[in-house]
Amino acid sequence: MNISLMNQKNQSCIDMCNQCACACEACCTECMSMSNTEMSGIMGRCMMMCRDCASMCMMSSMMICRGSEFAKQMCEMCATVCDACATECEKMGEKMPACKECAEMCRKCAQECRNMMS
Numbered sequence: 001m002n003i004s005l006m007n008q009k010n011q012s013c014i015d016m017c018n019q020c021a022c023a024c025e026a027c028c029t030e031c032m033s034m035s036n037t038e039m040s041g042i043m044g045r046c047m048m049m050c051r052d053c054a055s056m057c058m059m060s061s062m063m064i065c066r067g068s069e070f071a072k073q074m075c076e077m078c079a080t081v082c083d084a085c086a087t088e089c090e091k092m093g094e095k096m097p098a099c100k101e102c103a104e105m106c107r108k109c110a111q112e113c114r115n116m117m118s
Contacts, residue, residue, distance in 0.1 A: 010064050013075065013116040017061040020082060020109035024054035027089060027102035034096070046088050050102060053085035057109060064116070075113040082110035 028050040031043040060078040063071040086106035093100035 010071075010116050013112045014061050014064050016105075016109045016112040017057040017064075017078065020105045021054040021057040021061070023098075023102045023105035024050040024057065024085065027096075027098040028054070030096055030098035031092075043092065046092055046099060049081075049085040049088045053081050053106060056081045060113065072117050075116050079110040079113040079117075082106040082113065086110070 028047045031047045031050070034043060056074075056078045060071070060074045063074045068074070083106070086103040089099040089103035089106065091099075093103055
């Protein structure tokens with residue numbers, strides 16, 4: 001199968017990975033803007049998870065686009081990181097809208113990555 005056809009088949013995963021990366025970056029930025037508040041200690045892990053998740057999502061998207069033989073393994077790791085990020089962001093979701101949105105996107109992305117692996 002040529003790369004163009006593979007990309008069409010996996011476009012929803014590519015799109016979700018890109019959207020999730022953006023949500024993670026927005027969440028991290030919002031957490032950084034609150035870094036001088038009483039919540040700064042508990043947001044540190046959220047920021048780290050969001051940075052890792054954004055990087056993992058972008059790498060997964062690129063590997064799918066290029067038709068890498070390791071794309072499925074990368075998507076498996078991406079799903080794991082997305083789940084961990086979602087769990088962390090859900091802790092802040094009531095107080096910070098970007099964290100709530102990020103958690104939702106991470107859950108969707110994890111599912112898309114699992115769908116792509118099958």
